[in-house]
Amino acid sequence: MVNDQIVNIKSGETFERVFLNEPSVNLRIIQEAGSHVKIHVLNMPSKQAEGSNLQTISNKIFITQTGENCSTEIYALAYLHNDESVTTETHVAHAVGGGTSNQLLKFILADHARGHFIGDLKIEQDAQKTEAHQTNRNLLLSEDAEMRTQPQLEIYADDVKATHGASTGQLDESALFYMQQRGIDKQKARQLLVNAFMKDVLNTISDETLREKLINSLDSDL
């Protein structure tokens, strides 16, 4: 198990993991030069484990690029219902140059669910030519759901490309109406839009079998 450990990814190596419905992920990764890391943290508990008492999810990911030309990809997807809550923290540090990091984190919150994202991105003075992107997109499916987003960017190098964006919204009413106008009931229309929202995270999973399985399980609910 890599959970709760410090993992060293050796020069030129690739490390990929999909964490599916783990109650907690605690990952500390040190990347050496030219290594690649791709992490998926997927929390869709109420679909998989009906009636489980899994209520509070905590994800902590610390990744430091200590060698040049590393790539880091972090994808997170949480689809929570009832009183479930999730806190996901990512701490990505570029200590040296030429590295890339891409983060896409999506939270879908129904009922009274709560989400909290802390995104800590640090680009040290020596990390010139770094390219770092962090995107957080959230969907609130009820008025009682709540999302907190705390991005924190610390950039000490001048020749870098860094972007971050966060948005929280509701389902597109005009798209819902368009589907209803074609005879699709509102509940199903909502589910189609939620699935579409989730798919672009799931589509980034490299393992084809797992990817297809997860995507097909979305469609089969319809």
Add this chain to the structure above:
Amino acid sequence: MSKTLLEIKNLHASIGGKEILKGVNLTINEGEVHAIMGPNGAGKSTLSAVLTGNPAYEVTSGEVYLKEQNLLEMEPEVRARAGVFLSFQYPVEIPGVSMTNFMRAALNAKREYEGKEPISPKEFLTLMREKKKLLELPDKLNNRSVNEGFSGGEKKKNEIFQMAMLEPCLSILDETDSGLDIDALRIVAEGVNRLKTPQNASIVITHYQRLLDYIVPDFVHVLADGKIVRTGDKTLALELEEKGYEGLNL
């Protein structure tokens, strides 16, 4: 005598507290084509939104019956399954929802309403292919997200493609001709004409006589300031083209 399909009685509707429809009366029989023309902002799209149950609009008074059923009491999706179809003036893009999944969901919802089994995957694909051909749409359409990245004209063709798939009894075409090039206009109009049966009817909202050369209306109505102020035959559209709304002495 053909049967009454749609009956609108003294319909009033508002949006954001502002009254837009101020007493619309209209009866449509099976087999008829009704054109609705009228100045910008007259309430034409509002009428289509209200008929299809768009929740943004509030019906303040009046009645609407589709085949003697109280249309205003039905959910939007039930109206659609009962055969009311709107070709939107501005079709909506739905990223991430493929045309195939969308169309299958729509078609099966209608079939379930009619007490039929869901369509088999093979039949569905055959039907999709056949109807795409009617509109001269490309095969790759199936995997694309609904309307996403479609050109203005492609979106309008896609509306009529969906109409062909669902075979509604009442289709409302809201400025389906706007944004179409000359060939696309002909293709769309021919598509609409081929879908015409003695049992169904259409409301064609347009600003231009040009479309009515292809889709010949039985009646032309002028909607102005929330009311139908004039009704005539197809020559009314020609008169309008010539004189404009101001020349009508409404």
